[in-house]
Amino acid sequence: MALFDSTINLEQTHYTEGYDEGHKDGQIAGKEEGREVGLKTGFEVGEELGFYKGCVDVWNSAIRVDPNCFSSRVKLGIKQMKELLEKYPIMDPENLQVQEIMDSLRLKFKMVCSSLHVRLEYDGYPKSSADTHDIEF
Amino acid sequence: MESFEGNIELREIQRLEGHTDRVWSLAWNPATGHAGIPLSFASCSGDKTVRIWEQNLTSGLWNCKAVLEETHTRTVRSCAWSPSGKLLATASFDATTAIWENVGGDFDCVSTLEGHENEVKGVSWNASGSLLATCGRDKSVWIWEVQPGNEFECVSVLQGHTQDVKMVQWHPTVDILFSCSYDNNVKVWADEGDSDDWQCVQTLGEPNNGHTSTVWALSFNARGDKMVTCSDDLTLKVWETDNTVMQSGDGFAPWRHVCSLSGYHDRTIFSVHWSREGIIASGAADDAIRLFVESNENSADGSRYKLLLKKEKAHDMDVNSVQWSPGEKRLLASASDDGTIKVWELVSPSQC
Numbered sequence: 001m002a003l004f005d006s007t008i009n010l011e012q013t014h015y016t017e018g019y020d021e022g023h024k025d026g027q028i029a030g031k032e033e034g035r036e037v038g039l040k041t042g043f044e045v046g047e048e049l050g051f052y053k054g055c056v057d058v059w060n061s062a063i064r065v066d067p068n069c070f071s072s073r074v075k076l077g078i079k080q081m082k083e084l085l086e087k088y089p090i091m092d093p094e095n096l097q098v099q100e101i102m103d104s105l106r107l108k109f110k111m112v113c114s115s116l117h118v119r120l121e122y123d124g125y126p127k128s129s130a131d132t133h134d135i136e137f
Numbered sequence: 138m139e140s141f142e143g144n145i146e147l148r149e150i151q152r153l154e155g156h157t158d159r160v161w162s163l164a165w166n167p168a169t170g171h172a173g174i175p176l177s178f179a180s181c182s183g184d185k186t187v188r189i190w191e192q193n194l195t196s197g198l199w200n201c202k203a204v205l206e207e208t209h210t211r212t213v214r215s216c217a218w219s220p221s222g223k224l225l226a227t228a229s230f231d232a233t234t235a236i237w238e239n240v241g242g243d244f245d246c247v248s249t250l251e252g253h254e255n256e257v258k259g260v261s262w263n264a265s266g267s268l269l270a271t272c273g274r275d276k277s278v279w280i281w282e283v284q285p286g287n288e289f290e291c292v293s294v295l296q297g298h299t300q301d302v303k304m305v306q307w308h309p310t311v312d313i314l315f316s317c318s319y320d321n322n323v324k325v326w327a328d329e330g331d332s333d334d335w336q337c338v339q340t341l342g343e344p345n346n347g348h349t350s351t352v353w354a355l356s357f358n359a360r361g362d363k364m365v366t367c368s369d370d371l372t373l374k375v376w377e378t379d380n381t382v383m384q385s386g387d388g389f390a391p392w393r394h395v396c397s398l399s400g401y402h403d404r405t406i407f408s409v410h411w412s413r414e415g416i417i418a419s420g421a422a423d424d425a426i427r428l429f430v431e432s433n434e435n436s437a438d439g440s441r442y443k444l445l446l447k448k449e450k451a452h453d454m455d456v457n458s459v460q461w462s463p464g465e466k467r468l469l470a471s472a473s474d475d476g477t478i479k480v481w482e483l484v485s486p487s488q489c
Binding site: 071074107110113115 | 250251252279284290291292293294296333
């Protein structure tokens with residue numbers, strides 16, 4: 001019966017070979033894809049944080065020149081943004097705080113901009129809700 | 138409260154035309170209707186304009202006194218007068234809220250509040266006129282503080298609703314804010330700590346006998362210890378709180394469900410307004426206006442409110458807003474998708 005062993009196992013052998021080959025290719029392709037997504041997401045996060053940091057730096061420079069140029073509420077908002085930026089774990093993207101801090105930053109930024117009557121944006125600035133063309137009521 | 142028995146009637150006083158698109162909302166100027174000042178209200182529309190209507194003291198008829206245009210670039214969804222009647226706030230789908238100053242019957246846009254990402258749907262002044270709240274499609278509620286020189290500064294952005302926020306309304310005496318949403322919830326917001334620390338202190342939703350579909354509007358009784366909400370779930374719900382605790386300022390007095398008025402509406406209820414003398418008016422998608430009063434006998438559904446009257450075909454299309462007037466007379470104004478506004482008077486046979 002040993003003669004037929006390899007025949008009986010033929011299906012299993014093909015399956016195993018195919019699985020191994022696919023797994024190997026998948027690892028390479030997946031790593032490549034992950035790298036691309038990581039680069040894209042990392043760039044987007046970095047761009048947004050850098051944008052906020054730039055705004056906060058300019059506002060703080062303005063405050064140093066004239067401490068009364070903004071209301072106390074606006075100054076508090078800018079201070080809170082600075083603290084959030086310092087707290088953001090840039091080197092630890094899997095940290096669970098990441099989203100929470102980014103949400104707070106976006107909120108404070110909106111409030112400060114609203115009080116200063118400015119609209120600051122850059123190409124690719126995230127809009128929380130995509131504009132759909134449904135009927136409004 | 139006197140009882141409303143017999144053949145009480147909602148009589149149409151006048152049908153007001155002028156808007157060229159659906160009329161979304163109405164607001165009576167609270168500083169009018171007494172001391173010889175003629176009654177006045179504002180209406181806002183899909184035609185991007187706001188109209189100011191005033192009653193002629195001699196003829197009793199209503200005229201359009203002003204058209205506020207060329208400011209909003211999309212539908213004006215909601216409007217609200219400051220308690221002094223000097224300022225009118227208008228919320229628009231163009232993502233802005235405009236503040237208009239009333240200078241001897243002329244209206245100048247003195248400030249534009251920007252901050253919402255997209256459509257602004259509701260606006261409300263607090264009792265003292267020092268704070269303004271707005272809400273909209275971006276699911277957020279903004280609180281603004283009135284500063285000298287018609288400046289408005291954002292105090293807080295409240296996030297908690299998971300969908301479109303349809304309406305915001307301040308409590309009539311205490312600085313507590315209420316918001317209602319497409320997420321079926323009513324949320325209660327209060328300044329918890331030192332300053333600017335606005336938090337959601339209560340959510341009235343399905344688990345606590347709340348609505349099971351979009352909540353469109355809410356209104357308070359004269360004492361401010363009861364609230365009525367209306368919904369796409371075809372019910373009105375009445376809520377109450379402990380007035381003593383609330384007025385004392387010692388902590389938050391939670392709201393609890395009193396009863397649901399179901400079986401009266403068969404289409405979405407868009408608007409509800411509680412009159413000073415206790416009559417609840419509702420405006421719905423079936424083109425009708427209904428009036429309810431508290432009753433001593435328990436009705437079949439266990440609610441303590443009964444239908445006083447139903448005005449069928451009040452409008453040719455959906456009734457978007459119903460608002461009772463200030464002043465002596467029992468006047469009700471209604472706004473509709475048919476582009477018209479109607480002024481009604483509640484009369485009993487003895488007055489005829």
